[in-house]
């Protein structure tokens with residue numbers, strides 16, 4: 001965790017006002033890293049983190065220079081996760097990432113970690129997935145850049161508003177499954193995303209895209225997930241598969257609305273395609289074998305830790 005001068009590494013971090021970036025900021029600060037964060041709204045940074053703050057937007061080259069000057073590594077977690085057009089996702093996830101990568105190369109070329117997404121493995125599934133994959137492809141083609149891309153599956157934990165809404169229903173005994181009941185997916189706790197970033201900072205020679213998850217073999221089906229939640233919440237959960245149209249119609253309406261009014265909807269036809277995709281299972285072995293990283297939180301433990309919050 002120390003730089004060449006025996007001082008703690010200084011890490012530039014984007015996205016720390018968001019869900020995943022906030023967890024990474026807490027995790028790195030707790031491990032003694034010094035942080036310099038880029039924030040459009042610094043008042044939304046997680047409380048209690050001692051960080052240099054560079055105020056500004058990812059699309060502003062001037063602030064990017066201030067962000068990366070003199071750092072030992074860059075962790076890029078800012079991203080657009082909601083939207084209704086390819087342009088909206090690309091502006092942040094592709095153009096923003098590329099601009100930051102160019103500033104990193106220009107200012108001394110330190111290791112660069114993109115918090116990508118498992119969705120990048122299936123770019124055709126959605127505009128979001130395409131943008132995450134394009135960002136990875138452009139990093140690969142950036143001469144001289146030492147980069148890696150963490151393809152995280154769905155991240156859960158105390159800060160995950162979207163998943164907490166689903167878990168609240170489960171804690172009341174209902175689980176509405178948006179797709180095929182046997183579809184499989186991986187998960188990772190937010191604290192384990194942070195520990196994986198710390199492991200990469202210790203092994204910046206590790207390059208290219210890589211998966212991380214909670215090391216549950218073959219992920220979970222919705223059915224298995226419900227069974228584990230039953231144990232964690234100590235109650236019976238009824239698994240219901242609503243007719244597709246009950247989600248298709250609101251998704252189409254919210255996309256139409258978003259295109260008219262420039263809002264950023266959580267539910268769109270693209271988002272449904274992602275949720276209904278049959279195989280979102282990670283293979284994290286390359287990363288854990290080469291860095292020694294191990295996730296600390298299994299799903300039952302992670303869900304039990306959320307029980308109080310779900311009441």
Ligand SMILES: NC(=O)c1ccc[n+]([C@@H]2O[C@H](COP(=O)([O-])OP(=O)(O)OC[C@H]3O[C@@H](n4cnc5c(N)ncnc54)[C@H](OP(=O)(O)O)[C@@H]3O)[C@@H](O)[C@H]2O)c1
Nearest residue numbers: 015016017018019020040057058078079117152153154155
């Ligand atoms: N959540 C998951 O389950 C999950 C799973 C896999 C991968 N990921 C990846 O993790 C990253 C963060 O996702 P999240 O769920 O934490 O999303 P989030 O809560 O919406 O956070 C997004 C962050 O990006 C920042 N940002 C967006 N556009 C920016 C811009 N133009 N300039 C500067 N900052 C900008 C936001 O800043 P403001 O606060 O100013 O808006 C916020 O800090 C994304 O790249 C996503 O692909 C997330």
